[in-house]
Amino acid sequence: MKIKILLLLALTFSMSSNLLFAQKGKQLFPQTPGMVSYTYRSSFSKDVALTLDTLKALGIKDMEFSNLFKRTAADIKKLLDERDMHCSSFGVSYDDALNKTQEVGQNAKTLGAKFVRVAWVPHKGAFTLAKADSTIADFNTIGKRLKDEFGLTFCYHNHGYEFEKHEDGTLLDYIIKKTDPAYVSFELDVLWAFFPGGDPAGLLEKYPKRFKLMHMKDLRKGVEGNLSGGTPVTNDVALGTGQLDIPAILKAAKKSAIEHYYIEDESPSYATQVPQTMAYLKGLKQ
Structure with a gap:
């Protein structure tokens, strides 16, 4: 009887160990990420179609366009359709979002996007x-118009300078709390949350329903951040080679409202760093 019990316990332990091993062996980020057109801005400015071919060859299907590269939205939509690709988000300037809302909304709809994003608030000092x-x-006004007239979701992409201290948090906290969640959502740029001293994973945990999009990027080791909202583009490095805790951020993101994950690499070395980033994401285990 004791032998049977011991065998049963051993079998149970073995099954539990195998299950634990299998869980640890699961991919943390099994999906193919999207891409921000800004990463390939140099290539897109020369040949939109050829650049899309390059991205398709990498397996990229989901695009966030921040520029129409002297094309019409209809032109780009046609090129995307021909490659079984799509545009989920359209990035525009603050001024265009506020003063050309109708044109922005129409272009976003033509592209097939569901989100309109602004990534910089003009300011001095x-x-x-x-x-x-x-x-x-302004964000509440823009967001309401885009939602009511076009069915689009407006997102603000943090850029570092909003982490000025305010009360028991930052001005980014203030913006998140004061904007209407029915009309204003957010795109988390993980580098521009980390660079000014913030915690990207912590932001997702603090506001699990407000962030709908994410820019995935990493900051070169040894670089010290600040509140300027700027750093040389060569400080963008392939994911997993810099300072950010990418696994912790992705784990938090999976519990949040993030719908689209985009690679953004501002470095001139994007052609070699993007494949490296994609391999890193594919190799991440839970």
Whole structure:
């Protein structure tokens, strides 16, 4: 009887160990990421079709266009359709989003996008509470128009300068809390959350429903951040080779409302770094 019990316990332990091993062996990021057109801006400016062919060969299907590269939205949509690719997000300037909302909305719809994104608030010097207040008012206006007239979701992409301290948090916290969640969502740029001293994973955990899009990028080791919102493009490195804890960020993202993950690599070495980033993501285990 004791032998049977021991055998049963051994079998149970073995099964549990195998299950644990299998779980650890699961891919953390099994899907193919999307791509921000800004990564390939140099290539796109020369030949949009050929650049899309390059991205398709990498397995990329999901695009965020931040520029139409002297084409019409209809032209780009046709090129995407011919390659079984799609555009999920359309990035525009703050001024265009505010003052050319109709044109922006029409272009986004033509592209097939569901999101419109702004990545920079024009300002001089430090980002202030007064600027945050005017930004909040503008974002609520832009977001309502895009939602009501086009069924689009407006997102703001953080850029580092919004991490100025305010009360018990930052001005980014203030913007998130004061914008209407029915009309304003966010795109988390993980580098531009880390660079000013923030915690990308912590932001996702703090606001699990507000972030809908993500820019995945990494910061060169040894580089010290600040609140400027800028750093040389050569400080963008392949994921997993820099300072950010990418696995922790992705684990937090999986529990959040993130719908699209885009690679953004501003470095001139994007042609070699993007494949390296994709291999790194594919190799991540839980």
